[in-house]
Amino acid sequence: MKANRKILYLFVALAGMTCLSSCESLLDIPQKGVRPMEGFYQTDEDCQEAVTSMYASMKNLVQGQYSPVFVTNLLSDDCYSGASARYASDDKESINEYRYDAANPVVEDIYEGLYALIYRCNLVINNFEDGTSDIQKRAVAEAKVFRAYSYFHLVTLFANVPLITEAVRDDYKAGPGTPEAIWGQVETDLKEAIDAGVLPVKTGMDDRTTGIRVTEDFARSMLGKTYVFLERWSEAAEQLDAVIASGRYGFLDSYEDYAKASNNNNREVIFSDNKNNDPNNEGSFMLVLYNWNNQYFSGLGLNNELGSLGFGFFSPSKSLVDAFIEMEGEGDARGKRFRETLKSYDDMLEMGITLNTGMAAYAHCGYGYWKVRLRNADLLGNPTSSWQNDVVMRYAEVVLLAAEAHIMLNDGLGDQYINMIRDKAGLPRLAGATMDDLKKEKRLELCLEGCRYQDLIRWGDAAEVLGEQWERIPNFAGKAADGSYVLQYPDINVNATYGFVEGKHNLLPIPEREMNVNPNMKQNPGWTE
Secondary structure, three states, rough: OHHHHHHHHHHHHHHHHHHHHHHHHHHHHOOOOOOOOOOOOOOOHHHHHHHHHHHHHHHHHHOOOOOOHHEEEHHHEEOOOOOOOOOOOEEEEEEHOOOOOOOOHHHHHOOOHHHHHHHHHHHHHHHOOOOOHHHHHHHHHHHHHHHHHHHHHHHHHHOOOOOOOOOOOOOOOOOOOOOHHHHHHHHHHHHHHHHHOOOOOOOOOOOOHHHOOHHHHHHHHHHHHHHHHHHOOOHHHHHHHHHHOOHHHHHHHHHHHOOOOOHOOOOOOEEEEOOOOOOOOEEEEEEHHHHHOOOEEEEOOOOOOEEOOOOOOOOEEEHHHHHHHHHOOHHHHHHHHHHEEEHHHHHHHHHOOOOOOOOEEEEEOOEEOOOOEHHHHHHHOOOOEEOOOEEEEHHHHHHHHHHHHHHHOOOOHHHHHHHHHHHHHHHOOOOOOOHHHHHHHHHHHHHOOOOOOHHHHHOOOHHHHHOOOEEOOOOEEEEEOOEEEEEEEOOEOOOOOOOOOOOOOOOOOHHHHHHHHHHOOOOOOOOOO
């Protein structure tokens, strides 16, 4: 009997081993849709797949709530954070009011989003740097431009960050690089991308096909911008002048038209993400965040072109409105740019949009953002996504960067470039334009396009301009009997802690999550207490 039991146990054990072996074999199935790393990154087809992934990463970065435009707008004095109510989106409000810390999720997300794009760029560069086909050479040049774009924002927002040029694992523990080394990498990447001679150029102002991918002009514009930030004025002027002199870019007649789906990749756009008019495209949610808050305003989408859903982020600040009034007048006498960039409550009433009875719109001063907006015609069959491209850089920024370079060079060309912008805005021409003129012009022309905060930092103006931001946040309660706008400041909208602190807010903190997992990182000045 014992012998028989031993034979039985042996049989069961062998059967179990056979079963396990069989199960392992059955489970060892290649995952569908996933290419094995071994033998990949060799052919042009492999290269194109890697480039598609890189562009998807860029798209995710620029259209999200952690995009450089979104975050730097919040850090500027051009808008209130907005949203549905006080503290409803405190991760964003705290950035807008300078109450944030290293654990802020928006700070963490922009840091991770920029490095996610760098990783995709490094995959392309590392694997196809020595490629001989036109497809591979162009891919590497594009990847270098995107990597430079990411590091530009990392060095201007965080400064002391790891400089990673290899496609390393996400548990890689790199210490901080120096700002000088990071700026050097940005310059090198952009120059190599241009010098490779493989990036395309538009055939003319109204070529709306070539620019759906990185062009030589975008690389050159970013290089010129880099030199402006480094105060290398002659080199900046050389790059920016070349883009302007190319004749491949210009201005549309209206400020209202540059950012709409039917005008994607128009003559003003240096670079944007590309959504195409494709019903299968998920589109962008960003414009729903910008759109006027449907909780407070009725009539959105009725007899006007605005989408009916909105969260009310980036409500123009009274500071921005006052800056427009100072330069371009108010009421019916407002200038063209003012009228086409912002809409007053009187404009809203004419469009059939009214403040809901008994309500006061949170973080609002009676003006709505109009230049970039959610339009019914641009929706993808639902109220939450639009096929309008998110513009990363437009021609006006290039012209104003060139104006600054030439003002600093004192060669007389600064007037020419500033007056190109003022001609478009319908304003009198200037003679002997100064840096003060340039700063005022740039704020209004590029308001809420993500340029203001980094400019204030590099100009040394941040402490003066942002030092009191925002002690009080207004609620808009409609019109008084005399026609003036009623702004209310309830106690909940008053901050005990607020405003830019010199020596601390010049840089964002290294995210707490990064500090916790990477022992080699060092926190930025002012954020260790």
